[in-house]
Amino acid sequence: MLNDDVSSGGGEPPSHPSFESLKAFRSAGRGPWAQVADSDWNDWRWQMRHRITTLEQLERLLPALAPEERAGTDLVAAKLSMGITPYFFNLIDLSDPLCPIRRQVVPRLEETDRAPWELTDPCGEDRHSPVPGLVHRYPDRVLFLVTNRCASYCRYCTRSRLVSNASGYGFHPDFERQLDYIARTPQVRDVLLSGGDPLVFSDDKLEHLLNRLRAIPHVEFLRIGTRIPIFLPQRITPDLCGMLRRFHPLFVSIHSNHPHELTIEAREALGRLADAGIPLGNQSVLLRGINDSVEVMRAHVQKLLLCRVRPYYLYQCDLIAGSAHFRTSVQKGLEIIEGLRGYTTGYAVPTFAIDAPGGGGKVPVSPDYVLSRNAERVVIRNYEGKIFEYPEALDCAAPCRAGQGAQSDWA
Numbered sequence: 001m002l003n004d005d006v007s008s009g010g011g012e013p014p015s016h017p018s019f020e021s022l023k024a025f026r027s028a029g030r031g032p033w034a035q036v037a038d039s040d041w042n043d044w045r046w047q048m049r050h051r052i053t054t055l056e057q058l059e060r061l062l063p064a065l066a067p068e069e070r071a072g073t074d075l076v077a078a079k080l081s082m083g084i085t086p087y088f089f090n091l092i093d094l095s096d097p098l099c100p101i102r103r104q105v106v107p108r109l110e111e112t113d114r115a116p117w118e119l120t121d122p123c124g125e126d127r128h129s130p131v132p133g134l135v136h137r138y139p140d141r142v143l144f145l146v147t148n149r150c151a152s153y154c155r156y157c158t159r160s161r162l163v164s165n166a167s168g169y170g171f172h173p174d175f176e177r178q179l180d181y182i183a184r185t186p187q188v189r190d191v192l193l194s195g196g197d198p199l200v201f202s203d204d205k206l207e208h209l210l211n212r213l214r215a216i217p218h219v220e221f222l223r224i225g226t227r228i229p230i231f232l233p234q235r236i237t238p239d240l241c242g243m244l245r246r247f248h249p250l251f252v253s254i255h256s257n258h259p260h261e262l263t264i265e266a267r268e269a270l271g272r273l274a275d276a277g278i279p280l281g282n283q284s285v286l287l288r289g290i291n292d293s294v295e296v297m298r299a300h301v302q303k304l305l306l307c308r309v310r311p312y313y314l315y316q317c318d319l320i321a322g323s324a325h326f327r328t329s330v331q332k333g334l335e336i337i338e339g340l341r342g343y344t345t346g347y348a349v350p351t352f353a354i355d356a357p358g359g360g361g362k363v364p365v366s367p368d369y370v371l372s373r374n375a376e377r378v379v380i381r382n383y384e385g386k387i388f389e390y391p392e393a394l395d396c397a398a399p400c401r402a403g404q405g406a407q408s409d410w411a
């Protein structure tokens with residue numbers, strides 16, 4: 001009943017690892033797979049084949065399974081599959097029932113709760129899809145969903161309606177229709193491959209898709225969104241990196257939430273991508289009890305820079321059905337950004353954003369550094385709360401070139 005002790009505050013207080021310990025790079029080790037040959041352990045296909053997908057496996061590996069976890073795992077068959085790579089499983093701290101790694105991938109009963117404002121498609125993606133599996137929300141870029149599979153499944157996944165196909169959504173991307181839409185839509189200059197996780201594909205399949213995209217003249221910029229460097233760093237092989245580098249400019253956005261995910265193995269995998277000239281960004285989801293503190297986030301973003309990854313977005317958790325136990329207040333996210341800005345490297349500070357419910361896209365939300373503003377002056381505060389005044393410049397005092405240009409009757 002360790003769980004009750006912690007939540008009621010009646011027993012051992014949860015241990016807070018120090019900043020130094022959060023920042024340390026460790027290896028995942030072998031844990032229960034000590035007997036497995038190196039060649040198997042380091043083979044990404046072996047890791048995929050040996051994922052933890054059933055309650056029996058979980059009970060064997062996690063002896064102190066909480067009743068909520070057991071019940072949750074029983075129920076996931078109809079929602080979002082369980083899948084945990086042996087590598088990622090080894091990052092779970094067995095002595096901590098609230099382990100931030102464990103809570104991201106081990107199902108819990110709370111996932112079956114549903115608040116009235118929660119949705120199965122919280123970002124209104126389906127309604128912005130001109131063809132299935134292609135989301136065209138912004139003027140110049142599209143989100144290209146290429147698969148419903150991932151190396152492991154995140155319990156708060158915003159696309160759980162289609163990811164893993166547990167809910168019977170029947171997602172079957174039709175690449176021909178998706179590519180055809182991109183080819184006949186010249187304003188699309190940026191294609192973001194996502195899913196699911198595009199790096200579950202073989203090198204050949206991915207290469208074929210990237211070749212098809214590169215054959216479209218107006219597609220300037222390619223990106224891949226993937227959590228594989230975190231769930232399955234073994235997938236980031238020299239062959240994969242050698243293939244990807246032929247498609248530049250190509251950026252990769254990874255998804256990491258907690259400093260413990262940044263292991264020696266992940267750092268090496270990210271280094272291989274960076275050495276292939278691929279700029280790396282990170283997207284995190286703000287998750288209650290997992291990364292909702294300045295200290296954890298500061299360690300995380302600094303560690304990302306050590307892995308040559310620039311923190312890109314921090315998302316407020318979407319209103320996906322069964323995610324209430326993961327959500328924090330927006331205020332918490334603002335506090336975290338305030339606790340980073342000025343206190344650490346500017347490159348380490350992500351943009352905090354809410355993906356507007358129903359389909360408005362990503363809206364940045366920022367602490368208020370502008371205290372007041374009028375035509376004469378802007379009053380600002382710095383990260384320490386000190387107040388400064390900036391005298392406003394006049395953009396269009398006559399005569400001014402922009403003003404003249406606007407006078408069409410002069411022409």
Ligand SMILES: *Cc1c(COP(=O)(O)O)cnc(C)c1O
Nearest residue numbers: 135136137138141142143192362
């Ligand atoms: C996030 C997202 C993008 C990319 O947005 P950026 O701010 O350019 O990273 C594009 N399309 C959709 C539908 C998205 O959700």
Ligand code: SF4
Nearest residue numbers: 150153154157196227
């Ligand atoms: S890796 Fe991404 S798409 Fe896959 S389950 Fe996690 S959040 Fe969802």
